[in-house]
Amino acid sequence: MSGRFKPAVKTYTRPVTGGWWKENPFYIWYTLRELTAVGVFLYGVVLVTGVVSLGIGENAYNAWRAALTTWTSLIFHLILFALLVYHSYTWFKVMPKTTPQIPIAPQTIVRTGVAVTTALSLVIVAVLFGVTR
């Protein structure tokens, strides 16, 4: 254990078990929010495998593409998508608490963040739709 959270004086430390977060809905949502990091990390890994297969050659890259057309991959990506949407929403929801004091209402920051993400996503899909037609 690192000494970082150890108090200097010998005070009573309440024992903490790994299952505390199941006790309250608020903690469950908090834990889900932190676990969206698994989704962000795994999508990074998906991209690494794609880039590596692209570097190896056409056959390897087409095998990577084929793997993405399976049901397992679709379900996996739907879960990743849901996790990233929740990450995106909570990222902007927490933002008013993490930024320095600025004269903007917290709800405005959250709404702007969600609006910008939605608009940007639609524009990217629309542009891709346009250039691939």
Added chain:
Amino acid sequence: MKRANDPIFWSSFGAGGMLSALLGPVLIFITGIAVPFGFILPKSTLSYANALAFAQNPIGKLFLFAVILLFLLHGAHRLLHSLHDFAIHGGPREKLWFYGVPLTLTFVALVELLLVGF
């Protein structure tokens, strides 16, 4: 006092969190849901020729590198700090793994991105 490397990882956590909040859902939708099944976007969007052209373009290359580096570091950093919540108190060994794995994977991707040419 020993120089801390924490600021580097906290800022990459912030940058990765922001980038993945803005682009994560749409990127997953495009590469994992829409294109592989020809839903809204054609399957040929991610053909070998298109993907290669994207990876050879300097901006495309930089984009892929930035997304991979920041997504991996954000995810790993956040998980490292969440271990504490599950009564696992991370020390130097955990740090080595939680920063070593994302940096190694990014390095592999960077090498491939440079090898596909410009």
